[in-house]
Amino acid sequence: MTTITHTTRAVATSSRPGAGAALRHTATLAWRSLVQIKHNPMELIDLSVQPIMFLLLFTYVFGGAIAGSTGDYLQFALPGLVAQNMLFASMTTAVGLNVDITKGVFDRLRSLPISRSAPLAGRIVADTLKQVWAFALFLGLGLVLGFRVHTGIAGVLGALALLLTFALAMSWTAVLAGVTAASMEKVQILMFSLMMPITFTSNAFVATDTMPSWLQKWVEVNPVSHLADAVRGLLGGGPVAPDATVSLLWAAGIVVVFAPLAVRAFRNRT
Amino acid sequence: MGYAIQAEGLAKRYGETRALDGVDLEVPQGRLLGVLGPNGAGKTTVVRILATLVRPDGGRAHVAGFDVVRQAHQVRTLIGLTGQYAAVDETLTGAENLVMIGRLLGLTRAEARRRAGRLLGRFALGEAGGRAAKTYSGGMRRRLDLAASLVGRPQVLFLDEPTTGLDPRSRTELWGVVRGLQDEGVTVLLTTQYLEEADQLANDIVVFDHGKVIASGTPDGLKAAAGGQVLEVRPIEAAHLDLVRRVVADVLDVTPEVSQGQVTAPVRDPAAVPAIVRRLDDLDVLAAELSLRRASLDEVFLALTGHRADVPDEAGEEQNAGAAA
Numbered sequence: 001m002t003t004i005t006h007t008t009r010a011v012a013t014s015s016r017p018g019a020g021a022a023l024r025h026t027a028t029l030a031w032r033s034l035v036q037i038k039h040n041p042m043e044l045i046d047l048s049v050q051p052i053m054f055l056l057l058f059t060y061v062f063g064g065a066i067a068g069s070t071g072d073y074l075q076f077a078l079p080g081l082v083a084q085n086m087l088f089a090s091m092t093t094a095v096g097l098n099v100d101i102t103k104g105v106f107d108r109l110r111s112l113p114i115s116r117s118a119p120l121a122g123r124i125v126a127d128t129l130k131q132v133w134a135f136a137l138f139l140g141l142g143l144v145l146g147f148r149v150h151t152g153i154a155g156v157l158g159a160l161a162l163l164l165t166f167a168l169a170m171s172w173t174a175v176l177a178g179v180t181a182a183s184m185e186k187v188q189i190l191m192f193s194l195m196m197p198i199t200f201t202s203n204a205f206v207a208t209d210t211m212p213s214w215l216q217k218w219v220e221v222n223p224v225s226h227l228a229d230a231v232r233g234l235l236g237g238g239p240v241a242p243d244a245t246v247s248l249l250w251a252a253g254i255v256v257v258f259a260p261l262a263v264r265a266f267r268n269r270t
Numbered sequence: 271m272g273y274a275i276q277a278e279g280l281a282k283r284y285g286e287t288r289a290l291d292g293v294d295l296e297v298p299q300g301r302l303l304g305v306l307g308p309n310g311a312g313k314t315t316v317v318r319i320l321a322t323l324v325r326p327d328g329g330r331a332h333v334a335g336f337d338v339v340r341q342a343h344q345v346r347t348l349i350g351l352t353g354q355y356a357a358v359d360e361t362l363t364g365a366e367n368l369v370m371i372g373r374l375l376g377l378t379r380a381e382a383r384r385r386a387g388r389l390l391g392r393f394a395l396g397e398a399g400g401r402a403a404k405t406y407s408g409g410m411r412r413r414l415d416l417a418a419s420l421v422g423r424p425q426v427l428f429l430d431e432p433t434t435g436l437d438p439r440s441r442t443e444l445w446g447v448v449r450g451l452q453d454e455g456v457t458v459l460l461t462t463q464y465l466e467e468a469d470q471l472a473n474d475i476v477v478f479d480h481g482k483v484i485a486s487g488t489p490d491g492l493k494a495a496a497g498g499q500v501l502e503v504r505p506i507e508a509a510h511l512d513l514v515r516r517v518v519a520d521v522l523d524v525t526p527e528v529s530q531g532q533v534t535a536p537v538r539d540p541a542a543v544p545a546i547v548r549r550l551d552d553l554d555v556l557a558a559e560l561s562l563r564r565a566s567l568d569e570v571f572l573a574l575t576g577h578r579a580d581v582p583d584e585a586g587e588e589q590n591a592g593a594a595a
Contacts (some may be wrong), residue, residue: 036361104357113346
């Protein structure tokens with residue numbers, strides 16, 4: 001056994017780590033969430049399977065029936081699929097957080113002299129990078145299958161920015177679920193049974209006017225509809241501002257309601 | 271300075287439960303304090319307060335001279351924590367777990383790698399360092415967890431039931447590691463449910479029950495007070511049970527417990543045992559079993575408190591209380 005001498009660690013003079021240190025801690029913890037992909041390339045496949053599968057299934061199974069042609073349907077449905085996938089993916093934050101808390105990893109991190117927000121921020125940064133990957137995959141595969149971007153790079157970046165903004169807002173609900181749920185399985189069930197109906201009762205996959213009128217009322221309010229329409233505009237051309245505005249208002253509303261709840265639950269649990 | 275850990279009147283409640291009800295602790299620098307108690311006694315809560323994870327509702331505590339509430343950050347620079355659950359990221363390799371902590375503590379990448387390598391070697395994890403922690407055995411995970419709490423070269427180390435759930439061999443190995451740390455002058459607060467563990471490692475012991483310190487002293491003192499050993503006699507014929515009880519009561523001058531066909535009594539002086547054997551022999555009572563064993567925590571409790579350590583399943587309880595609050 002090697003002998004390790006215990007020298008007194010320099011005592012920090014300031015009572016809290018500064019902004020630079022907080023960024024460094026966040027980067028280290030984001031690395032921690034991403035490095036698993038390096039060992040286990042299956043992680044990347046896990047991350048990619050749903051986008052690829054949904055894109056292929058929706059285009060070729062429903063395309064003909066819904067839009068009369070798979071090409072037209074792809075142009076319509078890809079923005080909806082992108083929005084849906086983003087919502088589902090934002091929930092992975094909940095699962096990761098829940099595992100950290102129940103396994104005690106969170107306690108270990110909190111007993112270290114690091115920025116208090118870094119454990120949460122690191123995870124969210126990593127999950128955001130995964131969102132970028134999924135978006136790129138959707139777009140890349142979509143282009144191969146015949147999806148056309150009519151706006152150019154600015155439109156693509158605009159769509160990504162809007163989606164990430166919404167995903168960040170949604171991550172507050174993920175934090176709330178991850179902190180309050182007793183186990184990872186419960187988080188997954190809760191998230192799935194919430195996200196499935198919310199994403200499907202929108203105009204993401206079919207035009208609103210094909211639905212019963214009582215449902216249309218909800219579909220027109222549903223943020224997923226506005227997000228899908230805004231992405232349609234940003235990628236395919238057409239009006240963007242009204243739907244983007246409503247999406248951002250929704251995002252703001254979600255933050256106003258869920259951020260305080262999540263922070264409170266977080267403080268109580270940890 | 272004298273004390274590495276000082277606590278005064280610590281109190282914490284979770285809903286209606288008083289997890290801690292006025293606890294005082296003092297651990298001189300370089301000593302190992304064993305906190306002994308059954309599940310639900312408040313051991314974990316005290317560790318969580320001292321490790322700055324939970325704020326006390328009442329009382330004050332200082333670790334290495336810093337207030338755990340007002341100077342939590344300074345406290346965190348000086349402590350290491352190994353909790354009841356091996357708090358390692360299972361998807362990372364053993365080495366990556368340690369490098370991550372090193373990086374978080376401000377080491378450069380190269381320094382963090384060197385430190386991780388040295389700790390892995392020290393804890394006999396050198397070969398396994400490149401494997402994901404989820405492939406580790408329970409004992410290996412605990413060692414990795416302990417290694418993680420040492421990356422920052424803590425002055426004060428909190429070990430919350432570090433050997434619960436380990437097989438005897440892994441337990442003995444972990445004891446060796448803890449002794450090594452003591453030799454290096456690290457102050458340790460170790461909680462345990464096992465009298466033997468406290469006996470093996472601790473300089474001083476405090477016994478917790480229902481959120482209070484009910485006894486404190488050296489291991490020897492405590493055992494003497496509690497009756498270090500226990501005599502169990504099981505007569506072949508159940509009809510002789512009362513006779514055995516009377517003989518044991520007479521010789522040992524205690525009130526034995528009779529249950530499930532056997533008589534149990536604390537023994538202060540093992541020399542009294544042959545006398546009991548002779549008396550039973552004179553009375554033609556044959557014993558199916560007659561044994562002298564170390565007092566269990568339960569019996570120490572009975573001796574110290576007059577009641578059994580009767581909180582059934584609390585491994586989860588303190589944790590859940592913390593979660594629900």
